Amino acid sequence: MEAPAGSVRPLPDAEPEPGPGRFSPNLKLLGVGGVILLSVAYLVYINLGATAAYYLTVPELLSRAGAAGTVDRVRVAGWVVDGTIERSAGGGLRFVIEEEGARIPVVYRGVVPDIFAPGIQVVVEGDFRDGTFQAKTLLAKCPSRFEGGLPSQPQPN
């Protein structure tokens, strides 16, 4: 049970008319609340504009890039092609991703996810410049983090 909340502070009941009183408290609260809601809307709007990235498949990216071969701020999912992963001594990473037969090379420098390996699906985000994807982030989609299909054929028993 809640004890009287004001028990440890001076009770304010001596003041019948609080504040300047030009606006009703409800109206003032509405104003402050409105400011909060508008700030939320503003923050969402501004940051969507500043951070949202297109999410495309590899073929979509290639068709959007067209002849210029450039699309900025874009996110692409694809499968890491076997045998294309190269690590340079400086920690850089190059590989090729593929989807529906279309392929693009990716260069990346940064945190490589735990499960990065040939054949897994990755999502890269960054800029597509002159036919090469310069990734700023690299996410691995574990194809079966929670669910696994069984090996296609049971081992002979």
Add this chain to the structure above:
Amino acid sequence: MAEFGRLALLFALGLAGYNLVAAVAGRRWDGALTSARNGLLGVAVLLTGAVAALLTALLTHDFSIRYVAENSSLEMPRIFIFTALWGGQAGSLLFWAWMLSALAALAVWLHFYAEARLIPWVIAVLSGIQLFFLLVINFLTNPFEKLPVVLPNGRGLNPLLQDPGMLVHPPLLLSGYVSWSIPFAFAAAALITGRLDRDWLQVTRAWAMLAWLVQGAGLVVGGWWAYHVLGWGGYWGWDPVENVALLPWLVGTAFIHSLMVQERRGMLKLWNFGLIMAAFNLSIFGTFVVRSGVLTSVHSFAQSSVGPAFFTFLGISLAASAALIFYRLPVLRTQGDFESLLSREAAFLLNNLLLVGIAFATLWGTIFPLLSEAVRGEKLTVGPPFYNQVNGPLLLGLLLLMGVGPLMGWRRTRPAALLRDLLGPALAGLVAVGLLFAVGIRLTEALLGFWAVVFVAGTVFLEFYRAVRVRRRAVGEGIIPALIGVIGRNRRRYGGYIVHLGILLMAVGVIGSNFFKLEREFTVRPGETFSLGRYTLRFERLGEWTDPGVRNVGALITQVEPFERELLPHRKFYRNWEQTPASHIEVVTVAPWLEDLYVFLTGWAADGSATIHVFVNPLVPFVWLGAAVALFGGVLAAWPARQTRAAPAAVPARGVVAGGG
């Protein structure tokens, strides 16, 4: 076992349908109501049987059952067999239904007589939810589905899930989702019957606190698991699956604050109903997102057939919630006005707007790919920068309110008194900022954040200090007994302040690790040294060894500076999961600087060189410490009061509403 489990699920489905009908009939007929209550218990017993059957099948390696073969193997350590229970879709939904049946039976048992008018509808609503889950489990994703052949061995659980964190994180998170059903059922019953007095609020508060605690704990353990297992050096990544788990918790946090306004002033009734309905619907939404694969997530659950079913249920549940609120709209209109902007109820309302604002922004970002595709035909996504930049300022505002709010009185506060109270904490914050500036911290956001933390801590301290001083004068106790006495006399209030202290500690960790993290990847040959920040490490050599079912590759590293110590980050290759090795990450908390040295083995080459990712994560231990403190405070605040007359308080004893039937 499979037959037993399958039958138990079918019977549970039938019984849930019966309970729904009997409960509605039970409004006028005691016999039917009692039978529905017992039926609810029956569903709990049957589902306990089904869970036991699945667990037995897992433990006895019955690979004739698809779920067992897909989620466990002979080599799996026995302890992780338990995680297989909720590691797959069918199992996790069974766990959902089981937890719901247990909580429903418990809630109805506890409140059967005291809330007699509400109970028929509570049982009906809970049975309706059970009915949906049991339909899905029975006909769409049955955990007892047989395989055409008996396999010699199973595939095993994904190695990332074979971790102690997975023993507690999913069940807590799932239970958290489930728990919002109980307050929802009581709120719905109150709306249907029109009994909108304080009774439903009391019951709902208790269960909302439980849900809040359980889900909060689930979120924290999830962060802990990600930090120690995934290797990206963080504990929260704003991934869709994390976001949707945060949503009901945020809305629930708003509810457990704003319900106090209704208790005290009889205001915000409509708002409170809206919040609790939203929390439940967001729980269903969360389960839907996790299970449907509709959003691209690192968690990437398998695409499955349960998506449309969940979507339909979500639609029905949303429509019903809205219809109920609309139906009672005339009665829910606010009685009483806000008397001043400087009042506690106003502070609570603003806190609510911020919490709901954060939830809204997070939801918007999470479903933005779907929205943009629907509206513009192009899929747009947002990542962590969006959430950090939107929610950062809002969280700072919330933090400031956390400091100002408790110092305000109900109805109105004298501005002069409030300012006098705020002066000390504000100055303390400035002193702290000065000290931080002196040691070389210049980042405005971080300084602002630390100022807010110290300021709020000061106001909380003031609350405790005054209460203890009053009590010491009155009773003549020492400081510690007086403190315990103060907390014990009003656990709800002071427990809440302890939660606030925990949140402040977490904020310290979040600010530190967000703004001052160091990270770098090194590719090194044996004998080479490399350094990051104040740490110097030497890579000795690669090593390989095997455990049952696991091949390990590790890098032996000596930390040279500032202390000498050996580190062995390694990767674990489980049989059948060679493509997705798990990791052992070395996370060393370095006491004098309160930071984590986080060493992760990224890769290696045939020439014996290794690629090692090193993070220095300042203040991260505060996140875990703060979470523990918040949890403790939450339990303190939520623990039901004993029904004694020990307190000679002015609160009139509320007579138990005679049930009558």
